[in-house]
Amino acid sequence: MTERADVLLVPPAVAPDGDDPLTHLLFAFKHEGMNLQAAILALKKIPAQSVALAFQRSPSSGYARVACYLWEIANGQRLGDLPPAVGAYEKLFDDASYVTDRVQRDTRWRVDFNGIGSPTYCITVRRTPDVVAMLDADVLGQVDKFVSGIDKAVLDRAVRWAYLSETDNSYAIEREKPSASKAEAFASLLSRAHDAEVISEAYLVALQNLAVSNPLDRADGFRDEQNRLRNEMRGALGVTYLPPSPELLRPVMDAVMALCNDRDSKVNALVRGSLASFAFVFAHPFMDGNGRLSRFLFHKVACADPRLANGLVLPVSVAMKRNEREYLAALQSFSKPSRAFWDVTFISDDQIYQDFRGQPEIYRYWDATACVEFGLRMADEALQRDLRQELDFLHRFDLVYHAINDAVDMNNNDLVLVARTIAETGELSNNRTKQLIAKGHHPDLIRTAVDAALGALTDMDDV
Template sequence: MREWPTQSVRDFHGRPLPERGEPAGYAAIMARYDLILPPPIRMAAIAERHHPTSTEAWLMLTPRYRPQPELGSHLVFAFRYEGVDLQVLSALFQIIETDEIEAIIRATPTGAFARRLWFLYEWLTDRQLDIPDPGKVRMVTILDPEQQYALAEGDPSPRHKVSNNLPGTPAFCPLVRRTPDLAAFSQKALGERAREAMGRVRPDLLARAAAFILLNDSKSSFAIEGERPSGQRAARWGQAIAQAGVRPLSLDELDRLQRIVIGDARFVRLGLRDEGGFIGVHDRDTNMPIPDHISARHEDLESLVGGLIAFSDRAARGAMDPVVAAACLAFGFVYIHPYVDGNGRLHRWLIHHALAAASYSPPGLVFPVSAVILRNIDRYRAVLESWSAPLLPFIEWRPTVSGNVEVLNDTAAFYRYFDATAHATFLYACVEQTVEHDLPQEVRFLQAFDTFSEGIQQLIDMPTAQAELLHKFLGQNDGRLSQRARTKEFAALDDAEVERIEALYADAFERDRA
């Protein structure tokens, strides 16, 4: 075991500091106890000068904030300036002597820090410490809501005199830092704005918009996976999306959804994996796996999926920010990758489930997040890789004879306690696009089409299917009916009628684009 880091460095675990600094808090604890895990997304250091510059990757503080070279002092620093990092704490608690933690708590037994540390140790390890009752003290929350997203309504722990506002359980509990970007998104009340806007739309129009959006989101979810499903298969998955939030989340429900996604299960094993899993390719000559992401061990799947289900219920009941909860749930699922196939579409279904369960999306309407993700596919992949890529070097594995991977070390905590801040930020941006662009655009299109169709009916008695085909041809040719269409499908129209129809199209759809 090393000594406490007390020298200024320019690089820590391969991550450059913005200026020379001494690692502090979780970074110092990782160095002191040789913790083998991906470093936190944002770490802290003590700068050499009194006006340091912080970045997204480093919180740089002045020398007067320097902790003493001891565990208790660095933990106090970490809780105060970095929040709770369950991954670091879990790894630390596995190797540290119980009496060392007890000594830290006994030094200030009634203090907020000591009670939070006491609770977290017992919560993460399921081992009780020999600590006396702190007496009559003010209840404190485990997470500081100003630092990290938490339950609005936590559970009291009389033993520790704390309110447990963690959004999950020890089996699964990603956390999200309250960054300026996320705080700004939260204040926009996007769900409320969408419900108000859609509430002003005629019910029949809203129903048509909902049907189109549902099918489009289903097709987009398949397209993200590089698939082009049949119309029947896309419609069937659209119906499953429409049911999101109706049934409680359970393993049986996830298995049911996987069967719908796969359709033909003759060549795919259904249910939880019974072997390793990875995302990547194989070497053409040797069939050696070349992973971009390694999934959770199959031995850990029941625990992880059970924790994910508990997280879903707890976050909804505790009134956690619905978009943040949806990001933790959905991206946690796709990192765990519990199934052989269908994980990506189920991952995006979980977004709909979390938003619907919290009554965040308008009644009877889904936010078309898959369509937005498809438009922003490069950023989506970058967000996925923001955790999976740094994680890969910490997973020990060997290839199997079937070209799969076998994980050799304990990796469960990597999937239980990841930092989902980037994922929540991305998802909030997607939701904002649906509220400000996709939903109103679809409503405006339907209003414009109705205006166009009604104008045609006043001019000519034409079936709706023909009016839709006419609209399609006009849209493909900048509002003009092509010579081919005029001599084939619409040869019955005379020049004056065509001219009037083109004017109707321009009036309806140019106004829509304005």
């Protein structure tokens, strides 16, 4: 057999004989890993007697036992009059090929469910080279080591910067600029990411009310109408995504909240944060504010890891704003295929009808590999680029500020502006110099201030 990027080439001599669906499914279990959505959907169409017969032929076969286990989940029925299963317990997901969680053991079929979530809502994350490399990089371990040597007062300033930058960029991703009061409220919300408060519908409603700008968009519960995302195009093609219908939403959101609240999970906290964020936005439980809340949930889940201490959050939205095309691609890894299961009829801008022709399983069993790859990259970039740069800036600013303050007598407001400009750019622009002179500062005083600042930076670079 030859494995390529998106296909497994099987020689005729190895391929299953005939067109029996169960035979092909068992072959896929053996050679292609576990595509849980495909397996569940296939088993909904396979008769009980076919699965039972395969098990009776070989009660110790791990693949036959997995088929029986998943058949009962898919159909909500119990297979009866069968001998006891025997053999070693079979893991549903291969630990070497997938990111797995703690085992939930099924003694009837001797199957260990080790997926992320539960047997009725499970997210798959494949161990691609990018996922493995990012997990091996141990971003949270790097954060812990990095901040351990930083003065607490400086770290507190970096934390405040992270809150404000995360707020600005989370809104900017959606092409919004929050009012000062709204930005302050959302920044305050980020400080609650470290709280141990359990995520519930009431909790999320309260956060949604803080996150949206228009009072008319504030929710009092999860939506009870169909939501949709649209782009600038007219007609049905302008509808880019339809989340689960209201009747499907509740079980999906119950599972998403359970995922967020699972502090006993053995899955890496940044992986879980990525999953919580994307799972929430795909569920789209509110009519507005879902994107901002999804990015907050990344922090809420990731901050359960003790290595993100001292109130610190990684400014992932800053990195996401810088990589919007990749963010869209991660979102579309789910939204595009799911959109194909909806028939949309466009009557007018205010009259759009949609009919779901798919199965609920597309919202309950999905592959989040692309989402996790993106989330891990953004966390790493937020550390390596944004957080490190900000702390370097704070160090430069403090040196420049004290050097200028020791050299000249300048009011605090102008002193901060000069110090910030030189710390950021390494110089004081002609325009800023003219502004200071217009305020009454003597050119000699300005030159002395600049010389002191540049001298401090040179001394720092020489160390």
